[in-house]
Amino acid sequence: MEATGGQIAKETLELAFQISNMLETGLDRHTLSLLIALIDRGINPEPLSAVVRELSSPPSRTQPSSAFSSSTKP
Amino acid sequence: MDDTATVDLVRELVLRLLSPGGRSSTASNNSSDAAVRYALRLLSSRMSPSVIPDELSLVESIKRRLALSGRSSSALGFADLHSKLSARAPLLDRWALLYLLNSLSLDRHRPESSPASGLPFLPLHPPHPPRTSASSIAGGMTGGGVLLVAKDPENIREIALREYADLFMEDNEVSESALVRDVLYACQGIDGRYVRFDRSTDGYDMPESLKVPKPTRSIVRRLCELGWLFRKVRGYISEGIVDRQFDIGTVGQAFCSSLQDELVDYYKLLTVLTSQSANPIPSAGSDSGGGAGNYLSLRRLAVWLAEPTVRMRLMAVLVDVCGELRGGAMAGAIHSHAQHGNPLVQEFMGRLLRRVCSPLFEMVRIWVLEGELEDVFAEFFILSQPVKAESLWREGYQIQSSMLPSFISPLLAQRILRTGKSINFLRVCCEDNGWVEASGEAVAHVGATTRRGGLGYGDTNALEALVVEAAKRIDRHLMDVIHKRYRFKDHCLAIKGYLLLGQGDFVKYLMDIVGPELSEPANTISSFQLAGLLETAIRASNAQYDDREILDRLKVRMMEHGDGDRGWDVFSLEYDARVPLDTVFTALNMKRYLKIFNFLWKLKRVEHALTGLWKTVKPNYINSCIFANESFGVKLQFVSVLRRLQVLWNEMNHFVTNFQYYIMFEVLEVSWAHFSDGMNSSKDLDDLLAAHDKYLYSILEKSLLGEGSQSINKTLFVLFDHILRFRSLADRWFEHIHELQHRRNKSKLKSKGELGKVGSLIDGGRKALLQFSRDFFGKMSEELDKVAKEYSAALHDFISQLPLQQHIDLKFLLFRLDFTEYYSRVSSNK
Numbered sequence: 001m002e003a004t005g006g007q008i009a010k011e012t013l014e015l016a017f018q019i020s021n022m023l024e025t026g027l028d029r030h031t032l033s034l035l036i037a038l039i040d041r042g043i044n045p046e047p048l049s050a051v052v053r054e055l056s057s058p059p060s061r062t063q064p065s066s067a068f069s070s071s072t073k074p
Numbered sequence: 075m076d077d078t079a080t081v082d083l084v085r086e087l088v089l090r091l092l093s094p095g096g097r098s099s100t101a102s103n104n105s106s107d108a109a110v111r112y113a114l115r116l117l118s119s120r121m122s123p124s125v126i127p128d129e130l131s132l133v134e135s136i137k138r139r140l141a142l143s144g145r146s147s148s149a150l151g152f153a154d155l156h157s158k159l160s161a162r163a164p165l166l167d168r169w170a171l172l173y174l175l176n177s178l179s180l181d182r183h184r185p186e187s188s189p190a191s192g193l194p195f196l197p198l199h200p201p202h203p204p205r206t207s208a209s210s211i212a213g214g215m216t217g218g219g220v221l222l223v224a225k226d227p228e229n230i231r232e233i234a235l236r237e238y239a240d241l242f243m244e245d246n247e248v249s250e251s252a253l254v255r256d257v258l259y260a261c262q263g264i265d266g267r268y269v270r271f272d273r274s275t276d277g278y279d280m281p282e283s284l285k286v287p288k289p290t291r292s293i294v295r296r297l298c299e300l301g302w303l304f305r306k307v308r309g310y311i312s313e314g315i316v317d318r319q320f321d322i323g324t325v326g327q328a329f330c331s332s333l334q335d336e337l338v339d340y341y342k343l344l345t346v347l348t349s350q351s352a353n354p355i356p357s358a359g360s361d362s363g364g365g366a367g368n369y370l371s372l373r374r375l376a377v378w379l380a381e382p383t384v385r386m387r388l389m390a391v392l393v394d395v396c397g398e399l400r401g402g403a404m405a406g407a408i409h410s411h412a413q414h415g416n417p418l419v420q421e422f423m424g425r426l427l428r429r430v431c432s433p434l435f436e437m438v439r440i441w442v443l444e445g446e447l448e449d450v451f452a453e454f455f456i457l458s459q460p461v462k463a464e465s466l467w468r469e470g471y472q473i474q475s476s477m478l479p480s481f482i483s484p485l486l487a488q489r490i491l492r493t494g495k496s497i498n499f500l501r502v503c504c505e506d507n508g509w510v511e512a513s514g515e516a517v518a519h520v521g522a523t524t525r526r527g528g529l530g531y532g533d534t535n536a537l538e539a540l541v542v543e544a545a546k547r548i549d550r551h552l553m554d555v556i557h558k559r560y561r562f563k564d565h566c567l568a569i570k571g572y573l574l575l576g577q578g579d580f581v582k583y584l585m586d587i588v589g590p591e592l593s594e595p596a597n598t599i600s601s602f603q604l605a606g607l608l609e610t611a612i613r614a615s616n617a618q619y620d621d622r623e624i625l626d627r628l629k630v631r632m633m634e635h636g637d638g639d640r641g642w643d644v645f646s647l648e649y650d651a652r653v654p655l656d657t658v659f660t661a662l663n664m665k666r667y668l669k670i671f672n673f674l675w676k677l678k679r680v681e682h683a684l685t686g687l688w689k690t691v692k693p694n695y696i697n698s699c700i701f702a703n704e705s706f707g708v709k710l711q712f713v714s715v716l717r718r719l720q721v722l723w724n725e726m727n728h729f730v731t732n733f734q735y736y737i738m739f740e741v742l743e744v745s746w747a748h749f750s751d752g753m754n755s756s757k758d759l760d761d762l763l764a765a766h767d768k769y770l771y772s773i774l775e776k777s778l779l780g781e782g783s784q785s786i787n788k789t790l791f792v793l794f795d796h797i798l799r800f801r802s803l804a805d806r807w808f809e810h811i812h813e814l815q816h817r818r819n820k821s822k823l824k825s826k827g828e829l830g831k832v833g834s835l836i837d838g839g840r841k842a843l844l845q846f847s848r849d850f851f852g853k854m855s856e857e858l859d860k861v862a863k864e865y866s867a868a869l870h871d872f873i874s875q876l877p878l879q880q881h882i883d884l885k886f887l888l889f890r891l892d893f894t895e896y897y898s899r900v901s902s903n904k
Contacts, residue, residue: 012163016171019155022148023136023179034087035174039167041080043117045174051113052174053181055091 012036026056084117085110129169136176142232253286254351254370257294260301261344261379263308269298277302293372300379303386304340307333310393323400323451324433329408332429333389336422340382347378388419392426401453402477405431409481434479435537442490442544443513445497453477456491463503464656467759471495481534486541492760493545496552499759503654504555512551516544549758556759560655563753568624569649569659571617573667574742574773575674580615585682587611592641596632599641604630608647627651642679646671657759658766666770669779677737680794681730683801684723690808691716691723708844711851712811715858719804722862726797729869732890740886741776745769775881786875793872796865803861807854814850818843873897 013033020027027035031052038048088110133156140149159168256266260278265271272279278298280286286294314322314330322330351370395407408430412423437454440446447458455477461470473491478484500509517540556562571577587607591599608630612618617625631648646668651659659667691697697716752765774780778787876888892898 008162012159012166015155015159015162016175019152019159019172020175020179022140022152022155023175024182025175025178026182027175027178031087031090034083034090036166036171038080038083038087039170039174041083043080045170045177047117047119049174049177049181051087051116052091052178054116055088055109055113 027052081114084113088113127169127173129172132169132172132176136172142229144229250290250371251351253290253294254372254375255348257297257301257372257375258344258348258351260298261304262341263301263305269294271301271305290372293376297372297376297379300383300386303383303390307337307386307389307393310396311337321451323453325401325404325430325453326396328433329396329404329426329430332426333393336385336389336426340386343378343382347375351375384418385422388422400477401451402434402455402479405434406479406481409479431479438482438490438537439540441494442541443517445494445501445509447494455479455482455487456494463653464660466502467495467499467657467763468660470498482537486538489541489545492758493541493548496548496759499654499657500548500552500555503657504559508555509548509551512547513544516540516547519543545758552759553757553762556654556762562655562658562762564621564624565649565651565655565659566749566753568620568627569667570742570746571620572628573647573649573671575671575678576742577615577617580611580617581678583614584608584611585678588645589679589682592645594641596635596639596641596644599632599644601630601632604632604645642676645675658763663766663770666774670773670777673777673779674737676791676794677730677734680797681734683798684727684730687723687801687804688727691720691804693720708847708851711847711855715851715855718855718858718862722800722858722865723804725869726800726865729793729891730797733887736887736890737777740883741773744883745772745776748772776883778879778884783879786872786879789868789872789875793865793868796861796868800861800865803857810850814843814847870897 013029013036016036017029017032020032035048035052039045089106092106092109133153137149137153140146140152156168156172159166253268256269259266260269260271268280268284269278270281271277278295278301280291280294311330311333314326347370392408392411395411396404399407405427408423408427412420412427414420414423434454437448440448441454441456447454447456449456455474457472457474459470459472471491471494473487475484478487482490497509497513501507572580575581584607587610588604591604591607608628612625612628627650629648629650631646633644633646635644648664649659649667651664693716746769749765749769752768753762756762756765771780775783778790873888873892876884876891
């Protein structure tokens with residue numbers, strides 16, 4: 001049975017979502033799709049997971065991030 | 075990485091992550107920009123995972139984690155999903171995705187653990203309360219970042235396991251794979267990093283300072299025993315091949331080379347094990363399952379090395395046993411260890427022994443078939459010494475029992491020795507080459523080959539058969555040569571006839587002719603003259619019809635003489651036996667013959683003396699006419715003296731005759747009959763020599779010439795002396811008597827012629843004659859009494875000593891001499 005590319009992508013996403021649920025990562029579908037897209041582009045999963053980890057923190061950490069942002073301001 | 079599409083994606087991701095409820099607006103714009111920038115920086119920082127991108131192992135580890143945390147159903151579900159995913163999207167970088175998800179989920183469940191990515195801050199508490207996940211986080215975090223947060227109460231087992239693993243890792247300074255590698259080095263005799271050969275304890279060991287748990291230490295020590303054994307065996311081999319190359323002999327070299335062959339198998343095994351040990355071993359606490367491939371732990375090593383240890387132990391035992399041995403002794407020692415029930419050991423020993431014994435068997439074969447000793451290193455059990463031709467048989471070759479291997483019985487060794495000796499004997503002494511056919515026949519009969527290596531260790535039976543056949547044929551050939559070509563029997567007969575006085579007429583003539591010569595002092599006799607007389611005697615008797623070759627060997631020999639010796643004491647005959655018969659008639663044996671000859675000659679002389687005396691003394695008419703015309707007194711005296719003389723003569727004659735009869739018939743003839751039988755039945759030269767020695771020995775014993783009979787021998791010679799003195803005395807007397815008679819007759823005639831004028835002379839003569847005769851006869855009877863007494867004493871002495879002799883045949887002598895027990899009764903009456 002021939003499936004279209006979109007269908008395949010949808011099924012893939014579905015499966016990946018189920019896996020991620022099983023592993024209790026706490027990601028939702030949209031985020032997961034973005035992550036998959038990024039991985040497809042060849043980004044290493046390690047820094048990606050670091051990003052996710054960092055940016056999933058509560059907003060009380062905006063201060064250090066602003067410190068960062070201030071240091072990175074050109 | 076910096077293409078716009080990626081950047082856009084990142085931006086969107088960041089936005090989504092920052093505001094989970096949906097896109098928010100301005101308040102987070104700045105921070106979102108900053109965040110985006112931060113994210114981009116992170117992504118471009120080239121952080122890469124520290125694990126090899128192996129999808130399967132990752133899947134396994136995830137499954138295990140799920141199973142261990144008590145959600146085995148989830149594990150199965152995950153496996154299912156994964157397979158579906160692989161089916162659906164083969165192009166997707168599943169590993170990366172899984173890694174991502176895994177790390178995120180790990181991160182969620184272990185917020186307190188060590189920083190995975192080196193970020194400067196850590197979340198202080200679980201980040202997002204509302205989760206769609208089914209499980210609840212128990213939140214029991216305790217300090218000391220070792221323990222896991224327990225999700226289910228049933229995780230105690232996992233906790234305990236991890237506790238144990240960590241303790242184990244603490245205790246272990248050295249990893250197991252390093253130990254395995256070191257043990258493998260030790261098994262080849264090389265010192266490893268931790269396991270070294272300790273000379274003081276003579277074993278492989280790890281230093282005490284090393285922190286290794288006790289069981290590991292003990293197992294390592296046990297495995298290193300193999301290394302110790304290997305060292306020993308290899309030391310022996312290298313010593314044998316390098317140091318003592320020219321000393322160890324062919325058997326030793328064969329042994330070393332067969333040990334080396336066994337070691338090749340061992341090296342192969344070690345190589346395989348070494349290659350296996352390069353694969354990683356999962357330690358007790360690690361999660362990665364390792365591949366499904368082989369890995370080597372100390373226990374697996376122990377199983378693999380069990381059989382080689384047995385074999386190496388066997389080899390080390392043999393090396394110990396063989397130590398300083400060489401040649402046949404080494405083969406015998408190894409053979410004694412081959413008697414073992416274990417079929418593995420038997421097969422091993424069989425292989426070894428076949429190679430070790432092949433030089434020996436080869437040597438035996440060549441010795442038995444050709445009589446050559448190819449023994450450069452003195453390993454064979456037959457030694458040869460360079461000797462003269464006549465002692466070749468007796469002393470040329472000997473068995474060296476220290477080199478005799480235990481699977482060759484002493485009887486077989488004797489046969490082997492005799493066969494080779496016979497070949498050499500034939501070759502050297504008899505100059506005969508007929509034995510070559512005999513060897514060839516023997517080989518053909520047995521079916522063995524004459525090539526090298528035809529016989530091996532297991533073929534002791536074949537060897538024995540070959541030796542027996544060869545021995546039989548060669549012995550027969552040797553006997554043929556000795557009897558036919560060298561006429562051994564004829565020579566023996568000749569010796570018996572001449573040296574043992576068997577040829578009676580010859581001896582009588584010889585004595586008659588040579589007798590007067592021999593009465594002279596010894597130093598005035600010339601042997602040339604005697605030789606001439608010998609020839610005369612030979613020609614005068616039946617001996618002249620004997621073979622010239624035999625007669626040529628008969629010679630006169632004068633022994634060494636001191637002062638005062640008469641010819642009788644130094645005269646002897648000699649028979650010259652040449653090679654090869656002088657193996658039988660050695661110098662020692664000829665001396666024995668000489669001794670016997672002297673004895674017999676003396677006996678003959680005594681007999682001759684007595685018979686000569688009888689001619690004078692016998693009671694015939696002549697003697698009765700002596701003093702027939704004299705007065706009664708003189709005649710009576712004469713007759714009584716004469717009678718007493720005759721009686722004494724009779725006694726002596728009785729003794730001498732019986733003694734001679736005993737010697738001639740009981741001793742010589744009987745011994746000869748036995749010897750003849752022995753000669754006919756002997757199959758080889760050893761038997762013949764034994765028979766001949768027995769013959770001589772029995773003659774010596776029976777004729778009182780042995781060592782045990784020396785005292786009685788002396789008594790016998792004293793007797794002989796008495797007899798001879800008696801003869802000379804009697805001769806003198808009769809000379810006197812005849813002279814007296816002659817003078818009397820002369821005076822009688824004179825008196826008849828000149829009557830009256832010489833009457834007074836006659837008268838005076840008669841009175842003088844009476845007086846003279848009275849004196850004379852008185853003296854004569856006195857002397858006769860003395861001789862008689864001495865003779866009787868000596869005879870009693872002799873007869874009393876006779877029963878004390880060992881040999882049973884001397885009882886017959888006693889029986890003959892004392893048939894009526896006259897002497898024993900007389901002696902008991904005394």
